[in-house]
Amino acid sequence: MLSRRRFLGIGLLLSATAASLGAWRVLDIVRRRPPEPALGDAPTGTLAASTVATLVAAAQAVTGYPVEPSHYEEYYRWRAQHLRGYFALYERFAGAVDRDAIRSAGRPFVACAAAVRARILARAVRSRHPATVVDRLRVDMLDAEWPTFDRFVLGETLALFARTDAWVALGYHGWPGVPRGLDRYRRAPG
């Protein structure tokens, strides 16, 4: 049977060890470069309709533009079905934004107002270049997936927007990839 003194000594040692390990971990996080976001190699799959709806809602929120959803749906579905890593990523992303939405607004992400959705997605931007030690720790411990969401979901969504709806937003008759005919290009748009 342990004496009280010995018991306290072991407890003190364990606490000091845990604190040291925690401190080392903190130092490690602060010192090292953040890991590059990685897609992973999970199998392909068919997205649930609710996941596609969440992704399109995210596209509308991050672009701030009433995008025509069909080519975003096509994009996400195809990548989930053909490129490893995307199916799991999209499902995780949809789950993450839904959890945040329910916690903050009491409803799923797709049912939230645009401003609420944008606020949830802002975690991606904050994860991109954490400015302080506290930010670095927060990203590593609480927002570990968000750099990956930022690059492979939101970044790719903005790239798709740049190739498509952005052209219409800038006043063009249509974007490259849709049949625009050989008449309107001879006149200034509008």
Next chain:
Amino acid sequence: MTGRTVAVVGSGVCGTVIAFLLAQRGYRVDVFEKGGDYPYPHAPQFQDRFLHGYENPAYAPPDDLQGLTLSGDYHRDLNDERHIVVGGSATHWGAITPRLRPPDFRTKSQYGFGDDWPITYDEVEPYYCRAEALLGVSGTDADNPFAPARSRPYPLPPFELSYGDRVLAGRLAAHGITLHTTPQAATRQAYGARPACQNFGACDVCPIGARYSPNYHLMRAVATGACAVHSQTAVRRIVADRSGRATALVVRPDGGAADRDHGADVIVVAGGAIENARLLLLSRQDRSLGGLRLGDVVGHYLAFHHLWTGRLHYAEPLYPGEVGRFTGQSYQFIDPPGRGAHGAVKLEFSSNIVPPPERSTDGATTGSDVLEALRPTRAQRMLTVHAESDPSPRRVVTLSETRDRFGDPYAHVHYELTEFDHETYRFGRGLFERVAAATGARRAEFEPVESVYSGCHHMGTCRMGRGPRDSVVDSFGAVHGSPNLFVVGGSAFVGPGPVNPTLTMVALATRTADYIAGRLL
């Protein structure tokens, strides 16, 4: 079928044209292509790239079959300039199809640089007409006073100038510069089995076949029953007998355990200027294969076009990219007074919309960021100086130290810019500045000379001429000393001239097909 056989190395536009024309006449044609199959029309490729944001690796040849090494003044990746698939590089091309002009065939006697071709414009002119009909070229000379004479009209009407090009054309005209429509192998109206262009703006992977791809005629050649395409099959050597007559190709299918000989009555090498030279050099040095005799000119006189691009900034939107086709060009400077001291130049107004590096959409966090980066490009135009180079023996294709999967040396390309080229750059830059001033550009930036780009136009290396002392082939593409071995395409060019080469390549290939059918088979 006639029983006479033809083997073609390469399934690009020239190999395909020859295969199609000879298969139609009943000759048995086998086309060997190192690359893999490439769907046509290119709807799957269009969907991959435009709808799915995906560069499909299935269309890239294996890394251990497509290399080359590079030295000198050219700093771009030449491997990116060659599309090693069934259909070749013209599966991705811009389809601009001007003709060379009469002086381009005699630069030595007329201007004192380069060499004269052993053929004149007048001899090629009927074949230009046939090439335009084959490719379905849309165009007009009505607005281009600098176009060469022609005996037949274009098969299709032109793509009219875009809104932005019309604005610039008006300003340029006030300063004595003509901007006119552009002849191109894209269907302004339905043509044969090809539908009219619908302005998808995805021209390099046109989903409907409006922009010409060689696969269109390759399919028809196969449909005759007289033509077979052997994709993913490398051609390693040409075998010749002691008299120099070509007898067979040594080929190896992808995954094949051994080489095999493929015999033919006529062999046509159509793999592009760099690979054509490489194949001939490999065959020449392999004495075990008989008597393929080649002079010392093989590989020399490699010539690129020299393209330099500048950006013009305007006060008002001109909406580049509303149409995928390039609609406006100027041939006004393709025979300038100072030609000989420098090269001739064609001016191209691009339809591309390119964010400037400082305003890239990388790093965008919202749609507003994207729009902010792209908005200025509505008021910008890219203008390319498409320049003639000086055929120099110092530009050469040899065999490299690095080797492919079979142990065969890759090609090594050594390319230098000469004083003629630097003078041409200065001339072209002066034209760019003149256009900027004439069109009221608020700001203009032009690339430095070392950013030169070939336009994927690789010419020379097996130039035509009257004898083996200074050429590799005659005007029909027949290798001197090997009457049934032909080299076609840009590699047979004596000089590049200032305009895109493909129409001339197809015209000469058509002439070669007539020669083969009429005199050899």
